[in-house]
Amino acid sequence: MITEVSLVLPAYNEAERIVRCVERAVETLEKITPSFEVIIAEDGSTDETPSLAAELADTYAQVRHLHSDTRLGRAGGMVRAFRVAEGEILAFMDVDLATDLSHLQELIQAIRDGFDVATGSRLMKESDVTRSFKRTILSRGYNFLVRLLLKSKIRDHQCGFKAFRRDMLFEIIDELEDEHWFWDTELLVLAQKKGYRIYEFPVKWVDGEMTKVNLSSDTFEMGSKIFAMRRRIKR
Structure with a gap:
């Protein structure tokens, strides 16, 4: 089955938030698409984030943990994750869940409807x-x-809540x-x-x-x- 959505979560020292974020993301995506993956782009964390991310990847079949020993930077870590992502729609959101996840449906649907980029606005x-x-x-x-x-x-x-058509992102990245x-x-x-x-x-x-x-x-x-x-x- 083709993966429709890849959701990247940039994470640096997010031990207090990563579990709740992944659980909520998986729960929400299951209602939106039958085919998705969540990639934890863990960027050289020095707290318990790596071990928690590894546990989440073991618990959920849809979750992948991408670890870096050194800091790549927020965007550097995301780009690395996008390059290995399998989805036709590539998205990311901040781990703090600042944007209400009720908007994830609209974010994904915009790309389905033919937009190249979708972005939340505050x-x-x-x-x-x-x-x-x-x-x-x-x-x-x-x-x-x-x-x-x-x-x-x-x-x-x-706003840390964006999605892209796969071909478009790799034409510009x-x-x-x-x-x-x-x-x-x-x-x-x-x-x-x-x-x-x-x-x-x-x-x-x-x-x-x-x-x-x-x-x-x-x-x-x-x-x-x-x-x-x-x-x-x-x-």
Whole structure:
């Protein structure tokens, strides 16, 4: 049987959340598709995440554990997982379950319906978002700059809830340079410039307080990458 959906879960030191996330993901996907796999892209964790991921892979036939001894970066780990994934629809979501899993059906269906990319959005009028004022301002400012400087029409580039048509992703993946948080933005901007069809939809989202995001350093770094990509596009 052809695997329809491969769902990648980027995981670095997620011992407190990985079991619940995988259990919920498997339970939800079983209602959406008869053929799927969940790949735990475990990225050089130093806590109990590797052993827990291995146990989950032993427990569930649909779960695979992809371990790295060294840090590959969030995007680096995901790309590695996508390259070994078997699904015709490739997706990923954050382990903190910040995006309500009730939206997984819509995410997958958008690709079935012919879109090349589907992405959840926390910045559409209909979105239901719970997060701090500081994070809201930083997110809106970042996405405003992306739209202004990189001419993107997407409202929210960084929501960790995306799916891709397999052929489309592998047509573009080697052109993506970032290995961390900017990868999402880079992909969406480049996909638009190449004319791919993107479906953005509002989601219910609760701040998972992901400790992997450093608001000051990561925001500065991603801001600098916006300008770097602008120069790259002009060239």
